[in-house]
Amino acid sequence: MSIAEAGEFGLIARIVARLGDGRADVLGPGDDAAVVAAPDGRAVASTDVLVEGRHFRRDWSSAADVGHRAAAANLADIAAMGATPTGLLVALCVPTDLDVAWAEELAEGLAAESALVGATVVGGDMSSSPTLTIAVTALGDLGGRAPVLRSGAQPGDVVALAGRTGYAAAGYTVLSRGFRTPKLLVEAYRRPAVPYVQGPAAAQLGATSMIDVSDGLLQDLGHVATASVVGIDIRRDAFEVPDQMRDAASALGVDPYVWLLAGGDDHALAATFPAGVTLPPQWRVVGSVHEGTGVTVDRKPWQGGTGWDHFR
Amino acid sequence: MSIAEAGEFGLIARIVARLGDGRADVLGPGDDAAVVAAPDGRAVASTDVLVEGRHFRRDWSSAADVGHRAAAANLADIAAMGATPTGLLVALCVPTDLDVAWAEELAEGLAAESALVGATVVGGDMSSSPTLTIAVTALGDLGGRAPVLRSGAQPGDVVALAGRTGYAAAGYTVLSRGFRTPKLLVEAYRRPAVPYVQGPAAAQLGATSMIDVSDGLLQDLGHVATASVVGIDIRRDAFEVPDQMRDAASALGVDPYVWLLAGGDDHALAATFPAGVTLPPQWRVVGSVHEGTGVTVDRKPWQGGTGWDHFR
Numbered sequence: 001m002s003i004a005e006a007g008e009f010g011l012i013a014r015i016v017a018r019l020g021d022g023r024a025d026v027l028g029p030g031d032d033a034a035v036v037a038a039p040d041g042r043a044v045a046s047t048d049v050l051v052e053g054r055h056f057r058r059d060w061s062s063a064a065d066v067g068h069r070a071a072a073a074n075l076a077d078i079a080a081m082g083a084t085p086t087g088l089l090v091a092l093c094v095p096t097d098l099d100v101a102w103a104e105e106l107a108e109g110l111a112a113e114s115a116l117v118g119a120t121v122v123g124g125d126m127s128s129s130p131t132l133t134i135a136v137t138a139l140g141d142l143g144g145r146a147p148v149l150r151s152g153a154q155p156g157d158v159v160a161l162a163g164r165t166g167y168a169a170a171g172y173t174v175l176s177r178g179f180r181t182p183k184l185l186v187e188a189y190r191r192p193a194v195p196y197v198q199g200p201a202a203a204q205l206g207a208t209s210m211i212d213v214s215d216g217l218l219q220d221l222g223h224v225a226t227a228s229v230v231g232i233d234i235r236r237d238a239f240e241v242p243d244q245m246r247d248a249a250s251a252l253g254v255d256p257y258v259w260l261l262a263g264g265d266d267h268a269l270a271a272t273f274p275a276g277v278t279l280p281p282q283w284r285v286v287g288s289v290h291e292g293t294g295v296t297v298d299r300k301p302w303q304g305g306t307g308w309d310h311f312r
Numbered sequence: 313m314s315i316a317e318a319g320e321f322g323l324i325a326r327i328v329a330r331l332g333d334g335r336a337d338v339l340g341p342g343d344d345a346a347v348v349a350a351p352d353g354r355a356v357a358s359t360d361v362l363v364e365g366r367h368f369r370r371d372w373s374s375a376a377d378v379g380h381r382a383a384a385a386n387l388a389d390i391a392a393m394g395a396t397p398t399g400l401l402v403a404l405c406v407p408t409d410l411d412v413a414w415a416e417e418l419a420e421g422l423a424a425e426s427a428l429v430g431a432t433v434v435g436g437d438m439s440s441s442p443t444l445t446i447a448v449t450a451l452g453d454l455g456g457r458a459p460v461l462r463s464g465a466q467p468g469d470v471v472a473l474a475g476r477t478g479y480a481a482a483g484y485t486v487l488s489r490g491f492r493t494p495k496l497l498v499e500a501y502r503r504p505a506v507p508y509v510q511g512p513a514a515a516q517l518g519a520t521s522m523i524d525v526s527d528g529l530l531q532d533l534g535h536v537a538t539a540s541v542v543g544i545d546i547r548r549d550a551f552e553v554p555d556q557m558r559d560a561a562s563a564l565g566v567d568p569y570v571w572l573l574a575g576g577d578d579h580a581l582a583a584t585f586p587a588g589v590t591l592p593p594q595w596r597v598v599g600s601v602h603e604g605t606g607v608t609v610d611r612k613p614w615q616g617g618t619g620w621d622h623f624r
Contacts, residue, residue, distance in 0.1 A: 027459060027461075030539070031459070031461050031462050031463075032358060032389040032390075032392040032393055032462070032522075032523060032524050033356045033357055033358035033393045033395070033450075033452070033459075034356070034357050034358065035354050035355070035356050035357075035393070035454070035459050036354065036355045036356075036357055037353070037354055038350035038352075038353055039353055040350075041349070041350055041351055041353060042347050042348065042349055042350055043348045043350045043355040043451060044345045044346070044347050044348075045345055045346050045347075045348055045357075045399065045401055045434065045451060046344060046346065046401070046435060047401040047403045047435060047436055047437045047447075047449060048437045049403035049404075049405060049437050049438075049439050049447065050439075051405055051439050051441045053442075054441065077344040077345045078344075078345055080344040080345070081344055081345045081347070087357065089357055089358070089359040089449055090359070091359045091360070091361035091403070091447035092361075093361060093443075093445055093447075122357065123357060123358060123359060125360045125361050126361075127361050127362075127363050127366055128363070128366060129363045129366065129443050129445060130365075130442070130443050131405075131441050131442050131443035131445070133405055133441060133443070133445050133447075135359075135361065135403035135405075135437070135445075135447035137357070137359060137401055137403075137449040138345075139355060139357060139451075140345070142347070147339060147343070147347050149339075149343050150342075150343050150344070151343075210344075212344050227342070227343075
């Protein structure tokens, strides 16, 4: 059945049915607006939009994959403030000839990724559009803590990373060259594995700054360096190249460090901590903060490209 | 200058510069997420998306008009819960050849409409897209009150309206027939005049249900009737046809009551109150709630069409 046949309210009913039950303290879809618990007295809020052809392709990713990724991009932003996600709102723009099943599976993916952190889809809007577009807003709760900003890094701090980098970029390159394997990389592109709980954990460990690595580690640390008015140096030998990534890089003629250091979409969390902090095993130190500006790799400018500009 | 020439971060800087200063209790644009005050311990949240060609045309509306309208559609949803808007997040998808000035003026319109209620644009995201699309999420605060839902209307209640209906639909019809006047109607389509403060006021007056009239009064009251499991009857003589609307309707061969009763986009607030309530002059009684189902006009089914389905 096409979306035109289902009609706006028919489609909304089908999607809402797939979102699962909300928590008792939440007013979910069906009214003019949702009501989300904000026990902290503040709500953390972030918006990310995915556009077909720009951020995803329907022949590379299932609808559920796109749902997982759209939710993950937003939930990671909430985690990167040191907050716990609570609710998601989804604006969905769809061609009228799209199969209703695609939208239903998208909703299932959004709900399943949200459920990983105990959040639910609480509302949204729908429109027809020639361009399939998914704009997600995530809300979160700081649990009484100060938000961890990009601007707090101090000279002498260590730079640490939770989660993977380079996997999604490698998967993207593999797919764009017409391959479907290695599965590890392709799956990483389709559904990022985000270390959400490490966001609030880093805040509790005293992180001085934090960012979600969405555009590439060096570019995103560049935002931290600029906001904090510091320089950041990354150690190349802190990054191991996994076997499957090495094999793929070799087969495709790519430097795997371009993926690791400049590849986006894995939504790792990068944070700075005071030197001497004892970090749990989910975090590994990959560099340090010094007086100065910009981001270097082994004290030298990086020549491999720094990441993604959505308009170039 | 085109958006491609400005680049993603250049465009973001230009837009943020036009948003005005946020309030002291808010962390605005520039980090992974915004932080919005939610003194009530709950955040009200609503998302609406506008798609070029579907919700607006650039030859009919200026960028500032589109900004006003995109903000108004969301702020009205917050008001219709009985809440006061606090912050807006904006996902903007733009063709790369769009002039940067258009995006800047859009931002000014969003900021100006938000300022009417003391809210600010706190964050957003941007992407290139072949289809110009603006998805806005508004957040709001209930000030300790219960949200006013669609489901609370009771038989015996009166139905009252704050704000205008039919003006925007008349303006849309005028524009779609190639005219640019009457200015009153065309301007109403371009920039709705929403009675935002009447949302929290209605909550304090004991409104049993409330909805934002975005798709047409009869269709939107239909949602109230369904959610409340009641019937609603509207009195046609409660609606006066303004002179300019009467003249336009006559010239265009349209029944003006189709605009008044089924036209959307003015974002009036429709609410039900217990019989005997004394309403301030901003509210006028237009009907009543009874046992039964559906919405009637003078106790008869309405034959003029009930409103908007975004997929038909």
